[in-house]
Amino acid sequence: MPANTAKIEELVSREYQHGFYTPIEEETVPPGLNEEIIRIISAKKQEPAWLTEWRLKAYRHWLTMQEPTWQNVRYQPIDYNAICYYSAPKMKERPKSLDEVDPELLRTYEKLGIPLREQEMLAGVAVDAVFDSVSVATTFKEKLAEHGVIFCSFSEAVQQYPDLVRRYLGTVVPYNDNFFAALNSAVFSDGSFCYVPKGVRCPMELSTYFRINAAKTGQFERTLIIADEGAYVSYLEGCTAPMRDEHQLHAAVVELVALEGAEIKYSTVQNWYPGDKEGRGGIYNFVTKRGICLGRRSKISWTQVETGSAITWKYPSVILRGDESVGEFYSVALTNHYQQADTGTKMIHLGRNTRSTILSKAISAGHGQNSYRGLVKVMRGAEHARNYTQCDSLLIGEHCGAHTFPYMEVRNSSAIVEHEATTSKISEDQLFYCQSRGISLEDAVSMIVSGFCRAVFQELPMEFAVEAHKLMGVSLEGAIG
Amino acid sequence: MTKQPLLEIRNLHVRVDGTPILRGIDLVVHRGEVHAIMGPNGSGKSTLCYVLAGREGYEVTQGEVLYEGRNLLAMSPEERARAGVFLAFQYPVEIPGVGNMYFLRTALNAVRKSRGLEPIDAMDFLQLVREKARLVGIDERLLKRSVNEGFSGGEKKRNEVLQMALLEPTLAILDETDSGLDIDALRIVADGVNALRNEQHAVLAITHYQRLLEYLVPDVVHVLVAGRIVRSGGPELARELELRGYAPYEQAAASAPL
Numbered sequence A: 001m002p003a004n005t006a007k008i009e010e011l012v013s014r015e016y017q018h019g020f021y022t023p024i025e026e027e028t029v030p031p032g033l034n035e036e037i038i039r040i041i042s043a044k045k046q047e048p049a050w051l052t053e054w055r056l057k058a059y060r061h062w063l064t065m066q067e068p069t070w071q072n073v074r075y076q077p078i079d080y081n082a083i084c085y086y087s088a089p090k091m092k093e094r095p096k097s098l099d100e101v102d103p104e105l106l107r108t109y110e111k112l113g114i115p116l117r118e119q120e121m122l123a124g125v126a127v128d129a130v131f132d133s134v135s136v137a138t139t140f141k142e143k144l145a146e147h148g149v150i151f152c153s154f155s156e157a158v159q160q161y162p163d164l165v166r167r168y169l170g171t172v173v174p175y176n177d178n179f180f181a182a183l184n185s186a187v188f189s190d191g192s193f194c195y196v197p198k199g200v201r202c203p204m205e206l207s208t209y210f211r212i213n214a215a216k217t218g219q220f221e222r223t224l225i226i227a228d229e230g231a232y233v234s235y236l237e238g239c240t241a242p243m244r245d246e247h248q249l250h251a252a253v254v255e256l257v258a259l260e261g262a263e264i265k266y267s268t269v270q271n272w273y274p275g276d277k278e279g280r281g282g283i284y285n286f287v288t289k290r291g292i293c294l295g296r297r298s299k300i301s302w303t304q305v306e307t308g309s310a311i312t313w314k315y316p317s318v319i320l321r322g323d324e325s326v327g328e329f330y331s332v333a334l335t336n337h338y339q340q341a342d343t344g345t346k347m348i349h350l351g352r353n354t355r356s357t358i359l360s361k362a363i364s365a366g367h368g369q370n371s372y373r374g375l376v377k378v379m380r381g382a383e384h385a386r387n388y389t390q391c392d393s394l395l396i397g398e399h400c401g402a403h404t405f406p407y408m409e410v411r412n413s414s415a416i417v418e419h420e421a422t423t424s425k426i427s428e429d430q431l432f433y434c435q436s437r438g439i440s441l442e443d444a445v446s447m448i449v450s451g452f453c454r455a456v457f458q459e460l461p462m463e464f465a466v467e468a469h470k471l472m473g474v475s476l477e478g479a480i481g
Numbered sequence B: 001m002t003k004q005p006l007l008e009i010r011n012l013h014v015r016v017d018g019t020p021i022l023r024g025i026d027l028v029v030h031r032g033e034v035h036a037i038m039g040p041n042g043s044g045k046s047t048l049c050y051v052l053a054g055r056e057g058y059e060v061t062q063g064e065v066l067y068e069g070r071n072l073l074a075m076s077p078e079e080r081a082r083a084g085v086f087l088a089f090q091y092p093v094e095i096p097g098v099g100n101m102y103f104l105r106t107a108l109n110a111v112r113k114s115r116g117l118e119p120i121d122a123m124d125f126l127q128l129v130r131e132k133a134r135l136v137g138i139d140e141r142l143l144k145r146s147v148n149e150g151f152s153g154g155e156k157k158r159n160e161v162l163q164m165a166l167l168e169p170t171l172a173i174l175d176e177t178d179s180g181l182d183i184d185a186l187r188i189v190a191d192g193v194n195a196l197r198n199e200q201h202a203v204l205a206i207t208h209y210q211r212l213l214e215y216l217v218p219d220v221v222h223v224l225v226a227g228r229i230v231r232s233g234g235p236e237l238a239r240e241l242e243l244r245g246y247a248p249y250e251q252a253a254a255s256a257p258l
Helices: A004-013 A035-044 A047-065 A103-113 A141-146 A154-160 A162-168 A179-188 A426-436 A439-457 A462-471 B047-052 B077-082 B100-114 B123-136 B141-143 B154-169 B185-196 B238-243 B247-255
Strands: A026-028 A087-089 A126-130 A136-137 A150-153 A192-196 A205-211 A222-227 A233-238 A247-252 A251-256 A263-270 A281-292 A298-306 A309-312 A317-320 A328-335 A339-349 A355-365 A369-378 A384-396 A400-412 A417-426 B007-016 B020-029 B034-038 B057-067 B083-088 B095-099 B171-177 B202-207 B220-225 B226-234
Touching: A026 B077, A035 A047, A035 A179, A047 B007, A087 B020, A126 A150, A136 A192, A136 A355, A154 A162, A154 A222, A162 A251, A179 A251, A179 A281, A179 B141, A192 A205, A192 A233, A192 B077, A205 A462, A205 B247, A222 A233, A222 A263, A251 A263, A251 A298, A263 A281, A281 A298, A281 A328, A298 A339, A298 A417, A298 A439, A298 B057, A317 A328, A317 A355, A328 A369, A328 A439, A339 A355, A339 B100, A339 B171, A355 A369, A355 A439, A369 A384, A369 A417, A384 A400, A384 A439, A384 B247, A400 A417, A400 B047, A400 B171, A426 A439, A426 B077, A426 B100, A439 B095, A439 B141, A462 B202, B007 B047, B020 B057, B020 B226, B047 B057, B047 B077, B047 B083, B047 B202, B077 B083, B083 B154, B095 B100, B100 B141, B100 B154, B123 B141, B123 B185, B220 B238, B220 B247, B226 B238, B226 B247
Parallel strands: A126 A205, A192 A222, A205 A233, A222 A251, A233 A263, A247 A281, A251 A281, A263 A298, A281 A309, A281 A317, A298 A328, A309 A339, A317 A339, A328 A355, A339 A369, A355 A384, A369 A400, A384 A417, B034 B202, B034 B220, B083 B171, B171 B202
Antiparallel strands: A026 A087, A126 A136, A150 A192, B007 B020, B007 B057, B220 B226
16 A cells, blocks of 8 residues: 555655746845834835834834744744845836836746736736735726726825725734734735725726745735625735745735625635745745624635645634624645645624634645644624534645644524534545546546545636646546536 | 457465465456356455456465456556456445546546547537436436435445446456345346446456346356355356355365365
């Protein structure tokens, strides 16, 4: 049997596809973190005084905080003064149209499979392209504007829609929420902003593509999405980075706000550089994502496919404040080689008749360690709250690990909370069964993994389902056959 | 001129976890023949099936197996399948989340590819699978579910016969396909196998009981006891076994040297 195991391990250890570096002139601030650096970043972005103050407040609070140690991951201490907190491709001004964008940047995104020129783009997907610390292009803005949808870089939103930004920034993830959120609040450089007005169903998928390029640089972006009453938006997020021997930090914050009857669907395909086979290099993906269902019958749905990063620390959560609101979390996390993931969600039930669903699929291969960590909290007023949680782990090979840390706090006796968990190995029986029908071992592994992830992949928008399948080394036919 | 056997097993010895299970099997199967192998529990019937299909963990210590004159034991399980060897499992395996239709089409296309054929067109496949499903009495709804997941015992067995009907193997090995089936299901399974029967194909049916052989009349019956074929004969041998059981053979085997 070890013969097969060895073959399987070989199959899942593919080379990273997006590890190239774009030689482009960048403007960077010196490494290190202090009030001066924060003022420089804020000044570069010509921010209003209240925002500079907010950053500084976050920084001062961060100085009093300890880096968390409760997560089930191991890494060398991070020297926060060795990181460069701002790096941007040199541009005279923010380009007004794609024609003014450096062709080298356009080529970078083309190489990544994200053409930014509208005639070449995937129909029906608007893209905001974030390169290191800045947004370099946002497509389909005019078309979205016809529907009253605002979709732009965060920096632009601060200039053009300061009232909206000020009203919602930090309301879901406060600047003092946790160590990495506080750091982000102090130094965040760009990200995406989206506002969908009352009753509008956003006519296309919105997406942000994050690219880390510069060395020794952290990426600290901030995304804020607001769906007004009865609005709907589906948002996609993709990420890649060059291959490097040193680790790079990515500490983002995402805040979602859904008002009465609104729905936000947020999908991520995370493929940051995971490090090499010996665990050298790779991104530390320490991210805070949270949404609030403010109004009645609102809904927030997180779907994530996490295949990259050396370490993932991420718990996309939903605060269910509005009565009858719905929170969902669908996750596939794959750890291979020496990758570590500690990921899951928090569902906080405040309103009556609130419902949440958690479906987590963890795949571990090589020496990968994969932990699901989830909290379901039902507060006293959450009459008839319901939660269903299912956590499945799949182990490939002999040296990997899967761990589950479910927490439940229920303070209302009318609540129904269910939890199911399974751990299995890719079985020799399944492999042999496929092979004895003429299917190669490689296709058999793909097929079984794809089947394992199917319930989550089904939640992804079509374009992303394709991407996710490719990432998992799986053909799309597996999901639709 | 004597024709080349489809399958020729010569003095096959196999161990599992160091324990000898097969102790010198000799068997010759020609195209067009149906052979039945009968034997008590633990006699090595399933081991023989798995060795022929290429499962890992079965150590061949002596002997050889020729399939169409080629060394079968040197081929991977998928190569054997593509060359026309098919094993209908005693306990078909569930593959959650993988659609049965998709599985069947992938298998068929893998076999077609090895024969230099183009992948089957989606519409043609749908038509083909429906036709075969009718033949083996499979509810079309089962085609839309995950492979074997939540299928009853009988449904799983019929699904095996459906796969066989689609892949049209040259050598079909049935590992106790009759076990756990009621009479109606048994007849359907036997009909499915009989439909494949012609001078190009051969069947090796492993069974514990004689009743399958009433519907699937074999040309040759072999008695497998303690890892050896102790007797071979015509269909009448099966009826004799039904009456007298395996006890006389087991006693003889117990006193034989290893």
